[in-house]
Amino acid sequence: MLYDFRSFVNPGKYAFGKGSINHLGELIDKQKNEKNNWSVFIIDNYFSGKPLMSKIPSTEDDLIIWIDTSEEPKTTFVNSYRDLILAHDSNLPATIVGIGGGTTMDYAKAVGLMVTNPGDSADFQGLDLIKNEGIYTICVPTVSGTGAEVSMTAVLSGPEKKLGIKCDYTIPNEVVFDPEILASVPTNQRFYTGMDCYIHNAESLNGTWITEMGKAFAEKSNELCKEVFLNKDMDRLVADEKMMVASIMGGNSITYAQVGVCHALSYGLAVVLKVHHGVGNCIVFNQLEKYYPNEYKEFKEMQTLHGVTIPEGITKECTETELDQMVEVSWALEHMWNNAFGPEWEKHITKDMIKDLFRKM
Known part of the structure; x- marks a missing residue:
């Protein structure tokens, strides 16, 4: 435990x-x-x-x-x-x-x-x-x-x-x-927030802190996320009901597990560039095929199906100081890195690797 x-x-x-x-x-x-x-x-x-x-x-x-x-x-x-x-x-x-x-x-x-x-x-x-x-x-x-x-x-x-x-x-x-x-939630906002749920479930399920309780919540939550976002023709009210349940289950999953690489990096974007959480997670996850290959593939399928644009180039004009600040904010979230890679997480990720990921965003 x-x-x-x-x-x-x-x-x-x-x-x-x-x-x-x-x-x-x-x-x-x-x-x-x-x-x-x-x-x-x-x-x-x-x-x-x-x-x-x-x-x-x-x-x-x-x-x-x-x-x-x-x-x-x-x-x-x-x-x-x-x-x-x-x-x-x-x-x-x-x-x-x-x-x-x-x-x-x-x-x-x-x-x-x-x-x-x-x-x-x-x-x-x-x-x-x-x-x-x-x-x-x-x-x-x-x-x-x-x-x-x-x-x-x-x-x-x-x-x-x-x-x-x-x-x-x-x-x-x-x-x-x-x-x-x-009903009035715009398409992009609905997607970004839905993917927040999908992504923290992916981090829970692939993490070292996962428990059977957390796994049960995360698996059901992502099953519902995929039903909604891999089916463009689903009735909107039915889809919204499903996503409300997915959100409940996903929120509980991280109570009994933990988030990982994506959330750690998105916190860096939030603090330095003031990027909102949902879209920030999508910007980050767009660069994490190496760490979550199966979920990345599904994420891209859902993005394509719903025609949502994920912002790119937001760090292009960042100074080295700003990039370093983002790295430090993310690096300090030891519990997230521990979940992603285990207690010896510093053998798997370095500040230079994190900085390179930010540059790609």
């Missing part, structure tokens, strides 16, 4: 099915009491003025925080959102509701913890550094693949590193899965 002993947790409650979001108000009201009788909604600003907002049960007492998802979640914003919440009312909110993709849900998870854990969120980047349980958090994913809705990690970019706040308390208390609200 490669982890220290721990009892892993999942979200306490799931609601799955068409129209589930119509019951969000009921779930929020269950958490309210006379003292804590208001809520915080953390919402992807893509939905501002969109039909989805008619389904959001906010009241005049509630606080809505709009999230710009063009960049990865940042510790500085987590701190500022926490301060907004504490200034909004002398009593704490009953719930924090995150509505959006991985970025928005990670903000909801992290902010919910920082409301009850004083300090700079950058100081909590790591494993089991959170001391107090956070605000009751409900996540409503509007795109499928990141696994953030079931993950014990809220991934944040801080002043020095990209690393998650990771502990049992980070898990959302409740998740609402409604495939009907995925």
Whole structure:
């Protein structure tokens, strides 16, 4: 067993099915009491003025925080959102509701913890550094693949590193899965996020930390990913339901296993070039045929079938200093390299090899 002993947790409650979001108000009201009788909604600003907002049960007492998802979640914003919440009312909110993709849900998870854990969120980047349980958090994913809705990690970019706040308390208390609200996701974004799921499953299944539990989740998740992305004619609602399940299973796979080469390198792109996680993983995986040959072949088949363009040449204008920074960010993620190659991982990958991979991107 490669982890220290721990009892892993999942979200306490799931609601799955068409129209589930119509019951969000009921779930929020269950958490309210006379003292804590208001809520915080953390919402992807893509939905501002969109039909989805008619389904959001906010009241005049509630606080809505709009999230710009063009960049990865940042510790500085987590701190500022926490301060907004504490200034909004002398009593704490009953719930924090995150509505959006991985970025928005990670903000909801992290902010919910920082409301009850004083300090700079950058100081909590790591494993089991959170001391107090956070605000009751409900996540409503509007795109499928990141696994953030079931993950014990809220991934944040801080002043020095990209690393998650990771502990049992980070898990959302409740998740609402409604495939009907995925209908407006653009083709490219749907592909990038779906491939995030496919890729971290590939890293889990090919990793040295894989367990039978992680294997079961990852295999089923990738079976669903391939059903969806190797079949262009599948009914969209059916496909979205399948990808919601794939995302749940994929998120659980990395709880019981670990990611690898692709995620380590994509973190370097995120910190230095501010590349968004889903597209960053695709940019990196496009160069990893050597490490994941079978999955690379399927990845390219899915890309071709859906006509999605993966950006190239994004590091062409990078200075040597920037390339070195990307290498250092990636190199520091020892647990990912350990999973990819084993405890003697430094015999299999060098900083020069990583730099050469970045140059090809």
